[in-house]
Amino acid sequence: MLLLGISGSLRRGSHNRRLLDAAAGHLPASVTMRVFDGLAEIPPYSEDEDAPAAVQRLRAALAGADGLLFATPEYNGSVPGQLKNALDWASRPFPDNALRGRPAVVVGASTGLFGAVWAQAELRKVLRTAGADVLDDELPIGMADVAFTPDGALADPEQAAALGRVVDRLLQHAGGRIGPAGLSRC
Structure with missing residues (x-):
C-alpha cells in the first residue's frame, strides 16, 4: 500500500513536514509513504494552459496513491495559497481527476494555540468538492515549535496516540492495517 503525504508548507524545517514524518512512524512495514516535494514548482492555475510537467507529476503521484495524508499550516485563517x-x-479534468474517490485525511500544525483547525476544515471542503473521499478526522497540533521531540516524534503522548488513530483510520479506509514503516520522497 502506498500513501502520499503532502505538506501545505514550502518552508524548510516545516512543522507540517515534521508531522508527516511523525505519521510515517505509525505505518506498518507493508505500507510506504512518499512525500510529494514539488509543490513550489506548480505554477498558478489557468484553464487556458495545458498542465505543465510539475502538475502532471502531482496528478500522477495522487493517482498512484492508495490514500492521501495532507498536513497543512494555517495562513490568515485558511489554506496556504500554493496548496x-x-x-x-x-x-x-472534472469529474475524472486524480483526487476522485481517493481516501484522504487532513491534519495540521501551527505555532498558534489552535493547530490550524480553520485551514483543516477549509482543506477538507476543497478536497470533498474535488471528489476525494475525505475522512472527518481532525488533528490540530498547536504550539508546533515545541510539539516535537528531537527525534521527530510528537512530544505529547496523547497527540502521538491521536496521530496513530488518524493514520490507522486512513489505512483502514484505504484497505490496510497499522504498525512502523519507511518514508520516501517522490
Whole structure:
C-alpha cells in the first residue's frame, strides 16, 4: 500500500513536514509513504494552459496513491495559497481527476494555540468538492515549535496516540492495517 503525504508548507524545517514524518512512524512495514516535494514548482492555475510537467507529476503521484495524508499550516485563517493552487490543478479534468474517490485525511500544525483547525476544515471542503473521499478526522497540533521531540516524534503522548488513530483510520479506509514503516520522497 502506498500513501502520499503532502505538506501545505514550502518552508524548510516545516512543522507540517515534521508531522508527516511523525505519521510515517505509525505505518506498518507493508505500507510506504512518499512525500510529494514539488509543490513550489506548480505554477498558478489557468484553464487556458495545458498542465505543465510539475502538475502532471502531482496528478500522477495522487493517482498512484492508495490514500492521501495532507498536513497543512494555517495562513490568515485558511489554506496556504500554493496548496490550494495545486489542488485546483489536481481537480481537473472534472469529474475524472486524480483526487476522485481517493481516501484522504487532513491534519495540521501551527505555532498558534489552535493547530490550524480553520485551514483543516477549509482543506477538507476543497478536497470533498474535488471528489476525494475525505475522512472527518481532525488533528490540530498547536504550539508546533515545541510539539516535537528531537527525534521527530510528537512530544505529547496523547497527540502521538491521536496521530496513530488518524493514520490507522486512513489505512483502514484505504484497505490496510497499522504498525512502523519507511518514508520516501517522490
